[in-house]
Amino acid sequence: MRLYLKFVSMHLKRSMAYRQSFFMTMFGQFLVSFTSLLGMWFLLSRFDSVGDYTLGECMLCAGVVLSSYSLAECFFRGFDRFSGIVRGAGFDRILLRPRNAMLQVLCEQIEFTRLGKLIQGVGMLIWGVAVAPVVWTPWRVALLFLMIAGGLTVFAALFIVYASLCFFTLEGLEFINIFTDGMRTYGVYPLDIYGEWLLKLSTFVIPYALFQYYPLMLLLGRSDRWQWGLLPLLTPLFLALSVALWRVGIRKYKSAGS
Amino acid sequence: MRSLLSFFRMQLAKGLQYRTAAWAGVFTQFFWGFMEIQLYRTLYAAHPDRFPMTLGSLVCYIWLRQAFLALFNTWSYENELFEMILSGNVAYELCRPVGIYGMWFARNVALRVSRAALRCGPILIVSALLPAPWGLRPPAGVGTFALFLLSMALCLGVTAALTLIVYFTCFYTLSHEGIRMVMGPVADLLSGSIIPLPFMPLWMSTLLRYSPFGAMLNAPLRIYSGDISGGALAETLLLQVFWLLALGGFGWFLQHRGLKRLSLQGG
Numbered sequence: 001m002r003l004y005l006k007f008v009s010m011h012l013k014r015s016m017a018y019r020q021s022f023f024m025t026m027f028g029q030f031l032v033s034f035t036s037l038l039g040m041w042f043l044l045s046r047f048d049s050v051g052d053y054t055l056g057e058c059m060l061c062a063g064v065v066l067s068s069y070s071l072a073e074c075f076f077r078g079f080d081r082f083s084g085i086v087r088g089a090g091f092d093r094i095l096l097r098p099r100n101a102m103l104q105v106l107c108e109q110i111e112f113t114r115l116g117k118l119i120q121g122v123g124m125l126i127w128g129v130a131v132a133p134v135v136w137t138p139w140r141v142a143l144l145f146l147m148i149a150g151g152l153t154v155f156a157a158l159f160i161v162y163a164s165l166c167f168f169t170l171e172g173l174e175f176i177n178i179f180t181d182g183m184r185t186y187g188v189y190p191l192d193i194y195g196e197w198l199l200k201l202s203t204f205v206i207p208y209a210l211f212q213y214y215p216l217m218l219l220l221g222r223s224d225r226w227q228w229g230l231l232p233l234l235t236p237l238f239l240a241l242s243v244a245l246w247r248v249g250i251r252k253y254k255s256a257g258s
Numbered sequence: 259m260r261s262l263l264s265f266f267r268m269q270l271a272k273g274l275q276y277r278t279a280a281w282a283g284v285f286t287q288f289f290w291g292f293m294e295i296q297l298y299r300t301l302y303a304a305h306p307d308r309f310p311m312t313l314g315s316l317v318c319y320i321w322l323r324q325a326f327l328a329l330f331n332t333w334s335y336e337n338e339l340f341e342m343i344l345s346g347n348v349a350y351e352l353c354r355p356v357g358i359y360g361m362w363f364a365r366n367v368a369l370r371v372s373r374a375a376l377r378c379g380p381i382l383i384v385s386a387l388l389p390a391p392w393g394l395r396p397p398a399g400v401g402t403f404a405l406f407l408l409s410m411a412l413c414l415g416v417t418a419a420l421t422l423i424v425y426f427t428c429f430y431t432l433s434h435e436g437i438r439m440v441m442g443p444v445a446d447l448l449s450g451s452i453i454p455l456p457f458m459p460l461w462m463s464t465l466l467r468y469s470p471f472g473a474m475l476n477a478p479l480r481i482y483s484g485d486i487s488g489g490a491l492a493e494t495l496l497l498q499v500f501w502l503l504a505l506g507g508f509g510w511f512l513q514h515r516g517l518k519r520l521s522l523q524g525g
Contacts, residue, residue, distance in 0.1 A: 021435070028439030035447040042458050047301050047308055175282040178289050186293045194296040 003099070007107035015112050022113060029116030033066060033184075037120065040188055051193040056131030057220055059124045062188035064144070065212060067121030068151025069184045070114050076156045078108035082163035092255050101250065102243070105163065134220060143219055143229050150211030150232030155180060157235075157242040158206070164242065167249030183208055190216055207238050261356055262364035269365075269372040280376045283328075288381055291324040295392055310456035314395055315483035319454055321394040322479045325381040328373035329410075330417055330475040332445035333438070336369065339425055340434040343516075352517070359510045362425065366418040398484030405491065409478035412498035416473045419505035420445070426509055429516025449474040456485075467494075473501040 015022045040062065044055045053061070073080070082105060085091055094104045125144075134140065162176040191213045192199050202208040210231040217223040295317055302313050309316075328334065339362060342348045351358050385394040397403040424441055428434050446452055448471040455463045455476050466472045477494050480486045486494055 024436055024439065028443075031440065032443045035443040036452060038447060039452040042453060043301065045459070046310075046457060047305050049304060050297070051300050051304070175285050178286050182286075182290060182293070185290075186297070189297065193300040194293060198293075198296070 004103065004107060008110060011110040012112060025113040026116035029070075029113055030120055033117045033120050036185060036188075037062070037124070050189050053190055053193070054132070056128050056133070058128075058189055060128030060132050060134075060144075060219070061190050061212065061216055063121050063123075063125030063128050064147045064151060064216070065121075065184060065187040066124060067118055068148045068211070069155050069180070070117035070121055071148075071152050072155035072159060074111055074114040074118070076106065076159040077111040077114070078105045079159040079163035081109055083166045086166045089255055091253070102246065132220070139229075140219055143215055146229075146232045147211050147215050147219075150215075150235040153235040153239050154207060154211060155183075157239040160239075160242040160246055164246040164249040167253050179206055187212060207235060210234055261361060262368060265365050266368035266372060269368045270375065272372075274376070284377050284380045287324040287327055287377070288384065291320050291381070291385070292392070294320050299391065311454070311480075311485050312483075313391070315480070315485040316454065317392065318395055318483040319479045319485075321381065321385040322482060323451060323475060325378040325385070326374055326410075326475075328377055329370050329414055330449075331451070332417065332420065332449065332474075333442045334366065334370055334373070334421065335424065335434075335438065336365070339365075340428055343425065343428045344432065344434070348517075358517070359422070359513050362422060363418055363506075366421050367414060370414065370418065395483065397482050398487070402481065402484060402487070405495070406478050406482045409481050409495060409498060412495070412502055413474055413478050415502045416470060416498060416505060417475075419502060419509055420470065420474075422509040423505060423512060426512035426516055429512065429519065445471065450476040450479075454480075468497065470501045470505055473498040 040058065041055075044050065044058060048054070050058060078085075085094075085105070085108065091101075094101050097104065129136070158176065158179050162180075165176070186194070187208060191202050191209050199209055199213060202213075203210065214223075214228040214231045218225065218228045298313070298316055298320075302309055306313075311319075323330075342351065348358070351361070354361065382394065385392075387393065397406060424434075424437055427437055431437065448466055448469070450466075450471070455466055455472065457463075458466070466476075473494075477486070477498055481491060481494070
């Protein structure tokens, strides 16, 4: 953990060395998600609601998804760029060092510019909290943070799955974008608007609904099943599965040479 | 024309090297198209009266956009060309017996067409086979289809002309990151790839209709399903021709002046 913190401060210093470029990239990141926010806003101001969710409720939902996504993208960026490390045989070097390989990949890259999206995610949360008809109790505030933590866990696990697949294919499989970028784009609305089958898929296959739909229903007071509030706590199971896949991958690993 | 064809063949050969990437792209586009249609169906179910186009037109719009994404996106740049400008290697391009503007224009068109040629087939076929509310319908008529193809070609030209303007601003800014970062998402929103223009507030969609962004993918995709027809159709096509000439002329001017300044720097 101390080693990790050291890397965090190192990456922070590195990005601060080119301050102008750093803030520009951050602004670019902000812009990407800002245009999709505008799209969402246009739709909601025309139709008043999506399914039966109002603007404020969608904002809360989108804020949770965007915040957790940008946190995962910032701190797990090393896994996102892992195909490059494997192809350049950089992973051989990592294996030679007497430290946990996963920790090293984690430390390889921390992309603070992605926090440009976090700023917006938090902005949306604030907007959502202000507008959505939710009676705020300490429990509900805690639930909101639990949802973001759950989202971070799921997205992190997806980045690890993406990296693990590189052990088998050597190249990055872009279809994983469906699950990461896709959730960022379409997860801004509660998942049940896409139909029953998608909700099932995102409960049992890739557990988005565990941190988005179910706890959100409890948060918005649309459901009184308190058990649904505990579902984000199940997301570490998915993370464990992805780590298991990573372990299998390492055992299969053959160097690409250089 | 011959240089265009040979560039096209080169790009196609390059693109065919990455077949897995193309398949992954097809699968992703297909899935995203499906999600988008589900979203609009939900919106339609609640307020059909507030829908600015028919649901069928919208579904066609989404599928065509997904199929031809590579043709009309605003981020198909070649890093090689940026580097040429920044490193001064663009001087070598001047030695070739074809004008730089024409050549790069052909290159960009070839890049887009070759990428789209690899990807549009599977998406068009599968989406045409889908059952009623989800499927891609045939075009509104034979005449409409011909005009759709014409509008596609114009749209490709306008989009490529805009891309070239981005290349040539590098002569002045000496960095491509900033403009690309701003141009990408902004052009995406304004050209209607995030949500179609009719879904935007009236003042905005009216404004955009007369802007270069309205002459991009917005035009052919709505002509196909008959969402733009009659007088509006003629107006749209004329606007597309106008913007093609205007953006092309501006890009050529940027290039011309940029090259003059470059020679002062000594390359």
